[in-house]
Amino acid sequence: MKPTITAFERSxxxxxxxxxxxxxxxxxxxxGQPYDVRLVSFSEMKESAHRRLHPFGQIPTYEEGDLALFxxxxxxxxxAQRHAGLLPDNANARARAxxxxxxxxxxxxxxxxxxxxATLLERDKTWYKERLPILEDRVLARLDELxxxxxxxxxxxxxxxxxxxxxxxxxxxLTGSGLLEKYPNLCAYIARGEARPAYQxxxxxQLAVFNKGSQG
Ligand SMILES: N[C@@H](CCC(=O)N[C@@H](CS)C(=O)NCC(=O)O)C(=O)O
Numbered sequence: 001m002k003p004t005i006t007a008f009e010r011s012x013x014x015x016x017x018x019x020x021x022x023x024x025x026x027x028x029x030x031x032g033q034p035y036d037v038r039l040v041s042f043s044e045m046k047e048s049a050h051r052r053l054h055p056f057g058q059i060p061t062y063e064e065g066d067l068a069l070f071x072x073x074x075x076x077x078x079x080a081q082r083h084a085g086l087l088p089d090n091a092n093a094r095a096r097a098x099x100x101x102x103x104x105x106x107x108x109x110x111x112x113x114x115x116x117x118a119t120l121l122e123r124d125k126t127w128y129k130e131r132l133p134i135l136e137d138r139v140l141a142r143l144d145e146l147x148x149x150x151x152x153x154x155x156x157x158x159x160x161x162x163x164x165x166x167x168x169x170x171x172x173x174l175t176g177s178g179l180l181e182k183y184p185n186l187c188a189y190i191a192r193g194e195a196r197p198a199y200q201x202x203x204x205x206q207l208a209v210f211n212k213g214s215q216g
Contacts, residue, residue: 002034003064005075006053007209009039015210016175017203020072021060023169025202027076027162031083039209073105076162086162093157100156100163108146109170111138116173139179147183154192168193 005028007021021037028035044050046057053061054070062069062078069075077098080086087094115135122128146167150156155164171190174180180187193199 001065002036003028003062004036004038005063006038006040006050006059006061007206008059009041009044009209010213011206011210014214015207017169017206018173018175019059019206020169022202022206023072023166024060024062024075024079025205026165026169026199027079027086029198029201030165030196031079031085033079033083037205037209039213073101073166076166077101080162086165088159088161096157097161097163100161101166104163104166104170108142108167109173111135111142112170112173115139115177136177136179139174139177140182143179143183143186147186150185150189152185154189160196164189164193168199 005021005024007025008019011019013019025035025037040050040059045054045059050061051057053063053068056070058070060070060072060075062075067078069078076086087097115132115138118128118132118135122131125131155161156167157163168190171180171186172194180190194203
């Protein structure tokens, strides 16, 4: 059955692939599963019809028959478990790939989101200039550790997996921050992810939504 996901009608990132529907689109493209997209406005996301799918009134959601899911990580995991291509067959390697999915969302993404929230919402606060370096140090600590672990490898644990897919999308949230540049291996890792044909199809599709919306 063809799943339907939700995405921003007009993404605040102007189609740069930073909204979290990008992860789901990319995963679906990697496994070759066609999907439909229902676009939602900010106000629709907060209405009860959408909140039945997503208790926190956000995107993305995923509907497939009588299954409705929210949380990008849970959706990517579901897609990866249903189809070949995003998780290794070997049980231990599969468990490690899932650990990397959690690491991306639970260990690496939080300090990145804290920093971007501050830059978006707290610039006018008297304490912003003191707080930003603290937040950036927390991000850099994670980047150091991740960079050390990745080393010269192409992917985090042998073959490309859903763990890499999520990690690349998380790291991309730092684009333009100036924090990634110190880590050539992480920049190359992101570029490898972005070069995947499935990534490019997903990126183009979400950009087309933004471009179409901005013409109207
Ligand atoms: N942990 C959630 C976060 C979802 C999330 O923050 N979605 C953003 C778009 S990337 C959103 O809907 N923001 C609008 C809002 O929170 O009102 C996930 O990974 O799916």
